[in-house]
Amino acid sequence: MTAVNYRAVWDRRSGDDVAALEAVDNSRSEAVARSTGAWTAGQLRHALSITSGDRVLELGCGAGRIGREIAPHCREWIGTDISPNMIRVAERRLDGFANVRLEVLERTSLSMIDSDSIDKAYTVAVLCHMDKEDLFLYLREFARVLKPGGQAYLETWNLADPTGWQRWMFEVEQWNRVDQNERKDVARNQFCVPEEFQLYAERAGLRPLTCFRDSPWNQLICGKEFSAGQVEAERTRLAAERDRIAYSPLFGKLFLDAAKVIYGERHPSEVLDEIGQLPTCPEVPLFQTYVRGLWAAEPERFGPVPDFSGD
Ligand SMILES: C[S@@+](CC[C@H](N)C(=O)[O-])C[C@H]1O[C@@H](n2cnc3c(N)ncnc32)[C@H](O)[C@@H]1O
CATH class of the missing domain: 3.40.50.150 (Vaccinia Virus protein VP39)
Known part of the structure; x- marks a missing residue:
């Protein structure tokens, strides 16, 4: 209601x-x-x-x-x-x-x-x-x-x-x-x-x-x-x-990718792979932490959470 x-x-x-x-x-x-x-x-x-x-x-x-x-x-x-x-x-x-x-x-x-x-x-x-x-x-x-x-x-x-x-x-x-x-x-x-x-x-x-x-x-x-x-x-x-x-253009793009994970349009692994290929910049660790957090919060939806501790 x-x-x-x-x-x-x-x-x-x-x-x-x-x-x-x-x-x-x-x-x-x-x-x-x-x-x-x-x-x-x-x-x-x-x-x-x-x-x-x-x-x-x-x-x-x-x-x-x-x-x-x-x-x-x-x-x-x-x-x-x-x-x-x-x-x-x-x-x-x-x-x-x-x-x-x-x-x-x-x-x-x-x-x-x-x-x-x-x-x-x-x-x-x-x-x-x-x-x-x-x-x-x-x-x-x-x-x-x-x-x-x-x-x-x-x-x-x-x-x-x-x-x-x-x-x-x-x-x-x-x-x-x-x-x-x-x-x-x-x-x-x-x-x-x-x-x-x-x-x-x-x-x-x-x-x-x-x-x-x-x-x-x-x-x-x-x-x-x-x-x-x-x-x-x-x-x-x-x-x-x-x-x-x-906010940088990259921040806006990664934000939308994360939103697509939340709305079920993309899997976190796909988004994380793309983030992993970006050159080093402040947005990378922020969105890695964020998207990993989305995955960790819903393993029943996205599957077993990989071990990210070595990254
Ligand atoms: C999306 S949260 C953002 C919270 C915080 N600004 C942040 O970014 O972490 C929106 C917040 O606004 C508050 N809020 C929503 N409508 C409000 C209103 N009419 N007056 C005051 N606070 C309101 C909610 O209770 C909630 O805590």
């Missing part, structure tokens, strides 16, 4: 730690979540120039996959989420960090966060799981809670990218197969073209600085109350940092 609200869907998906990790990015073990979390945290630290003095906010922190890797690098990390179950898992995973605060959200609002109090804010794989009205309400909240001169990193699916379009077609075909008498899943994947995403941010009161858009994701970096000089300087910095922030 279709769940009627965001909390019900995400609570149902995060009954225990493994389920929660699977729900956040299909990481089916702690080791895979640590590896993907470190990758995303690296992008964010470059996009937002996160420093040890910063108060950092994440919307939709889930199991703390990213927060676990950001918290050691900032003064305070605040994780917020609509799902109490997700927050419980994040609490366990971030136990031991003295600078972590976790908040369960009651509705599309960050009302427990003071205005003008946050240096850096981000959200990854969250705005794509809600209606556009809610997306816009949260962007307005980002504009309220950031300090003047503060910055935000916002990410959602990019419909204008060819791989983004293919990912969207998974959703279309899925909807085409199911009983259409039911309401669509409230947490289903939703997509924006870059111009639409930037328009929401701008109308919400944020200043778009740069949008990396050559991948299945719009990666939008915004500032609050930036002067013309600050905009110029930050755009120059972000252009220089592009390779550390933007």
Whole structure:
């Protein structure tokens, strides 16, 4: 049966730690979540120039996959989420960090966060799981809670990218197969073209600085109350940092291959063989770990898991 609200869907998906990790990015073990979390945290630290003095906010922190890797690098990390179950898992995973605060959200609002109090804010794989009205309400909240001169990193699916379009077609075909008498899943994947995403941010009161858009994701970096000089300087910095922030074409391709494993269109051995033939680059170990994790989680579906320990 279709769940009627965001909390019900995400609570149902995060009954225990493994389920929660699977729900956040299909990481089916702690080791895979640590590896993907470190990758995303690296992008964010470059996009937002996160420093040890910063108060950092994440919307939709889930199991703390990213927060676990950001918290050691900032003064305070605040994780917020609509799902109490997700927050419980994040609490366990971030136990031991003295600078972590976790908040369960009651509705599309960050009302427990003071205005003008946050240096850096981000959200990854969250705005794509809600209606556009809610997306816009949260962007307005980002504009309220950031300090003047503060910055935000916002990410959602990019419909204008060819791989983004293919990912969207998974959703279309899925909807085409199911009983259409039911309401669509409230947490289903939703997509924006870059111009639409930037328009929401701008109308919400944020200043778009740069949008990396050559991948299945719009990666939008915004500032609050930036002067013309600050905009110029930050755009120059972000252009220089592009390779550390933007998803590469190879990342987008490997992401789609992994999605095909999940959707049953490809076997993990085939994808792993192809990855094994690639020249050395940072995407190789990331996706090897990820696809091996998919295989290890479902041997009954994919067959006995090979011994990868010698690789
Ligand atoms: C795909 S997970 C991503 C979690 C985390 N950002 C990460 O990348 O590991 C989506 C998260 O967004 C949260 N979420 C979904 N809808 C939300 C909403 N309307 N308000 C706040 N959080 C929401 C879910 O509970 C879930 O933890």
